[in-house]
Amino acid sequence: MNRAVNRSEEEVARFDNVGLRYGTDREVLSDLSFTLFPGRFYFLTGASGAGKTSLLKLLYLAQRPSRGAIRMFGRDVITQPRAQLPSFRRRLGVVFQDFRLIDHLSAYDNIALPLRVSGVREDDLTQPVLDMLDWVGLGHRADARPATLSGGEQQRVAIARAVIGRPDLLVADEPTGNVDPEMALKLIRLFEALNRLGTTVVVATHDVQLLKKVPDSLIMRLDKGHLSDPTGALRFPPRRELSG
């Protein structure tokens, strides 16, 4: 019993027979069962329309599944009261495919947003936000509005916003889709650096070359809403439990 509880606490996310359909259409995701463990780096691959974004939406709690169970950080998020979900979301960092920066806020304010939402005092957030701007190489663009930033700069602001709160789980949807290969590699290095600090990272991409850039990463492959596990790390129950 205790062992089960301990294992559950170790899990960042656990999906059990999860299915998702929009309206009355057929399921876009079917029978997803997997576990994400802390400190690992996952790539989610698949062709366009395979369901990558839908799976990520389930992970960052923007969507509720049509069936199945989802546990985040050891707790069932499907049966949680809606008012409890913000506390889960604050442990997540999300890089949206379209960045979703807030147009009327500066780069500084966009990055500060998660901290403000979490109730961090202005005095306490200034230095971390400035450090983060420097970290993504945008220290000189703190006051710039998103519309005046290039695609790559917007991407880095989005990433900085996602990681400023030191999330337990970072979810990135095609984060290198709009940047050149050099910048893509730079962004992946940023994710790796964060991963080394203990954050679990899930990056959705259809760029096969990118997978080779992170040697220790695990790969989840989606095909028409079904998940395959070429690296064997996502088996449910996990392989180590079967052998142990």
Next chain:
Amino acid sequence: MPWVIAIMVALTVLAAGGALAMANLAAQARSDLAGGVTVQIVEADPALRDAQTRRALAALEDMEIVQGMRRVPDAELQALIEPWLGGGVRSEAVPLPALIDVDLNGAADAGTLDDLRAALGPIAPDARVDAQAQWLGPVFDAISALRWLALGLIVLLAFTSAAAVWLAARNALNANRGTIEVVHLLGGTDGQIARIFQRSAIIDAAIGGAVGLVLGAIALKVLGAQFAALESGMVAGGGLDPVDWLLLALVPVAGAAIALLTARMTVLASLGKMP
């Protein structure tokens, strides 16, 4: 939205000011007439009428409940009927009753009137005793109906204001949906997001309310001055006192409260549809 709220508040101030003025008018009239009684001696024979009137005056003078009285002079009676019958009407041709204006110590209720009738009956059999307030009964009823109408108007205006804020909040929600979704996904609570809209609604309501209050107050002052110019005794009692103005100053506060609650409920209802 501030202009919509300004118009709503101005109309509400007008309706509420009218209701308060009518309440004051009715209260003043009631107070003036509360102890007033009219005794009519309805006798065609001038000699008999005069005799009964004198006996009635003497009897009334001895009664403790009577504070004061006066016989209405014939000239005053003639003036009263002049608009209908013209001047120079001879009392032999059109016999007029003798009128006694009586002020009582207390209210002219049914019991007191019965006591007066009992006292006057044996000495002035043609005396008719009526409370003066009774003559204005239909006027009081009309004033009461107008007050209810004003109250209904205030309620309707409150609903309309709430609907305006609801529409504005929904428009603002739709215009800022992207931002709201991002804040929501970053862990923002419904309360945090609602507070942003509440702040916006209350600023609009404060600006609109202040403008509306000034407009409504100016309109009330102008109307008050015009009614005062009528120099009618009854209308003169329908002014607004400082407490009334204080109540009217609370109208924009109530408007702001309605805006705040409506914005909050609208935003929370909309956010409730998000996962």
